[in-house]
Structures are given as C-alpha cells and as structure tokens.
Amino acid sequence: MTEAHRPTGRITVLVTSPRVAPGLLTRAAWQSLETAGEIAAAGGPERADVQAVIGSGLTVTKVEGGVGEHWSWLSSAAEAGRAVAWLVGDDGEPDLLHVVAAQVAREPRPPYEVEIVHGSYDVPGARLIDLVRVMDRIRRDCAWTQQETHESLAKYLLEETYETLEALDTGDRAHLREELGDLLLQVALNSRIAEEDPDDGFTIDDVAAGIVEKLVRRHPHVFGTVDATDVATVEANWEAIKATEKQRSSVLEGIPLALPALALADKVLGRAAKLLPTDAPQPNPTTEAERIGGDLLSTVREARAHGVDAEQALRTAVAALADQVRAAEKT
Template identity: 55%
Template sequence: MSDSTPAGSRLLDLVAVMDRLRSPGGCPWDARQTHSSLLRYLVEESYEVVDAVENGTREELRDELGDLLLQVVFHARVAAEDPAEGFDVDDVADAIVTKLERRHPHVFAGEVAAEDLQGRWDAIKAAEKRRESVLDGIPLQLPALARADKVLGRLQRAGLEEPVSAPPELDEDALGGRLLALVRQAHAAGLDPEAALRTATRRLEGAARAAESARGAAGR
C-alpha cells in the first residue's frame, strides 16, 4: 500500500466485498450463514492467530489477522439484516471507539494517569456494566486454565485473593513442565484435568462471591 493511501481505506473495500457476498446474486454459502453458524470459524480463526504469533511468520500473522477481521465484518453484516435490532459495522466501530476513549480518561479526558491503570480500567468497566461482582462477565466458555487465570487476576486486583510469590526457579519452561506432569498424573488416574480445574475454579468463585456479599453487608 502506498504512503498516500489513508490507513483503513481497504477496510471499506472489505465491507463492500462482504456486502456483495451476502446480497442477491452473491455467494449462496455466505448468504445462509448466521451468528450461530459462524461461531466455529470465529473460534478457529482466533486460535490460528495465536498459532501464527507463537510459531508463524509475519506473512502468516498478517493473513490470519485478515481471516479474523473477516469474521468481525461478517457478523456485522449479518447483524445489519436484523429488522428489529439491526446494527452495522459502523455501529461496531463506534462502540469500541467510544469505549476506548471512556476507559482511557488519562489519554482523552485530561485525567492524571492512575498508578494502577488496570485497577482504574476495572473500576470504569464495573461502573459501565453495573456488575454486582468483580467476577461477572468472565466467559464460561473460556478454556479452564485461561478462565482460572482470569478469575485469580480479578480477585487479586479486588483484594479478595492474596497474590502468590512465584518461586525464583519458575519460568515458562518450568511451569509448562509442572502443568504437563499434572496432566500426566490426571491421565494415569483416569481424571479429566479440564473438568477438575473448572470445578476448583467454580468453588473459588463461590467463596469469593460470598466474601463480596459479606464485605458489602459490613459496609452498609
């Protein structure tokens, strides 16, 4: 792309291509897709981006990001056809621009940057969402390990979980080895490590929500 071409101009071309694919005379396969039928591709493309970051070339990463971007534009095009609650790709872009500006007051609203930017982000997000718990909004569909990590991070930032100091010898290789050893033991015992971690995380969440309620009651 030449230096004179405005950044983002090809995004308009992508929107136009998607519109043609979904319109009469376009592609029958694209025309019959729904939000639900597209979910598997959204998940697959997300993991392919992860793989490209970890193992691929810059060209592969570019291509995989394009495939993931297609899923966003595809979903927005499907949504635009809803006669009752339709929205389009501009509405999607407007929502994320507005959200980013609102959640970065130290950049866009002249606010002094907080010492704990992640905590400030969490506080703004909680106010927006009107959530009752710091754990609200963590997708149940996340893989068990990713979900456990997110739950622990939320609880630690909220002061509901004591941070744990990592052993000095623990690095990525050592951690991977420990996790693999646990999976190996679970396999030998006929246990499902994914299910076991989900159960343990749910127990932790239950205890944390009870602690939140108790803390809220004490403050009233």
C-alpha cells in the first residue's frame, strides 16, 4: 500500500468527570468509542469507567507502564492507520494530556488525527463529592482524625465559626472562601464520624437531604402554590410552618443559650415581641450591673427597631477601635 492510500489513523482522548456516574457519557463520547477500532486505558476492570464501557459490549485493552508507554501505544496504533480511543483516568492524567498537546503542536504535523472529547462534565456542587471521598480516606488512614469525636471537634467548630465571621468583617473574599471551606470541613468530618454510630448513625447525604427537605417545605412560595410577594409575608409563613413542625411549649425553645450576649438578646427580644408589647415596663434595677444590663438590652431593642444587627454593629465598632489602636501604635 502506498503512502497516498494508507488509511489515516486517529487518536481520540476521552476525558470524563470522576464525579459523574461512569456510564453517563455524552452521545459524542459513545459514538467515539463505538467507531474506534480499539479502546485502551491505563487500568483494567477495577476502574469503574472501564467497567461501564465493557458492560456496554465494548472491549478495553489495558496498557501497562507510564506516560511514555501509553503515548507510544497510541501513536504507534495511529501511525499504522488505526482509530484508537483512550479512556483518561480519574486523575485526569495531566502528563499524558501534556504529551498529546505537545505532539499535536509540533511541526511537521503527525500523520494522524488527534481529538480530545469531553464525555461528561461536572455539575454544580460536584466538588462536594471530592470532599466526601477525601474525608472518608482521611478518617480511615489518618491517626489523628481517627481519634476525633463529635465532642472533641466542638471547639474547632466554634473556632471556625468565629474565624468565618472575622473574614466577613474584613471583607476579604479570598479569606472568606477559605474559612467557609474550613467550616464545611467540620460538617463533613462530623457527618463522617456519625456514620460509625451502630445505633443511630447517619451520613452526609442524610444531612443534605434533611436541609433540602426543610428548605422546600418552608418555601411554599417558591416550590408550592403559596403567594408571598414581600419579605414580611415570607417570614410570617416561615415562622408558621416552623411552629407547626416543632410543636414547642414556649416561644423561647430552640434559642441556644451559648449565643454571644447581644445575639442572644436579639433572639429573645424577637420571640418576646409575639407576646409582650415593646413598651412593657422593665424591672427596676437594684445594682449597677442590673442597670447596665438593662441599658444594653434597651440598646438591642433600639437596634431591632432600626433593623440593625446589634451583634454585628458592635463587632464593626470594635474593629474600628482596633484600627485606631494600631494607628496610634505606629505614631
């Protein structure tokens, strides 16, 4: 056969997301696999994506070795005029893709076609699957993490919460993103530990399912047929639904007493407003501490009247004072 009549080979590199079920490939991806003369991968049937392709009735060749051997197999097959497809592994095989890109860009052009096909794409929230996988491995293989319990992690959960608030105060977006990640870590680790409870275990999927169901249930104006066009109506509906769900004996039930004092006062005043008039007489103070406490409570009441978060307002004022102190230190 002369060079002019030699069939043109083709290399198809199939890139898929490890966060999507292995068999859920695009139509273009399945067509590429079905029209390929041979399909190959760096792993065998132990790989979920290889299993999915084999399960569809196709054959997958396992190619041993490293990047050099993999590229040699692909280029040799293509130079011989064969159409071959390569299933990229979960790690994305960046070294192989780098070689493919370099070879395609070289001059003279190789005597075969090369294409990269995306067989599946990440959906929003897909990286949360990575977090679950990583956390599972760390819990199994890290000696420090293995000894942690819900109780031992409590201090870190509180610490990360305050660090997240600090990031909000500074307005540093990169810092906020990092601290939200640290806070999410606490949710993931506590959920992973909860799986191990033999009597009352739950998973992070159960945690997510619970909050999704609650959000849908408490937003009938979004997911149902209830008409709520203003914030006040939305809040009233939320509180009514919540009261029906909780069946509490007191409006104060559910308020965590460990809240910072101003935030606690704001919560209690909000619940109390359902039963007591805003101008209800206050007890006469008998000590300076009681007087100051009453003044602080009045300040929180005033903040609520103006739609101001008293806790955040004080945090902002303290931060401004800290800036003044630092400036004074430099003079």
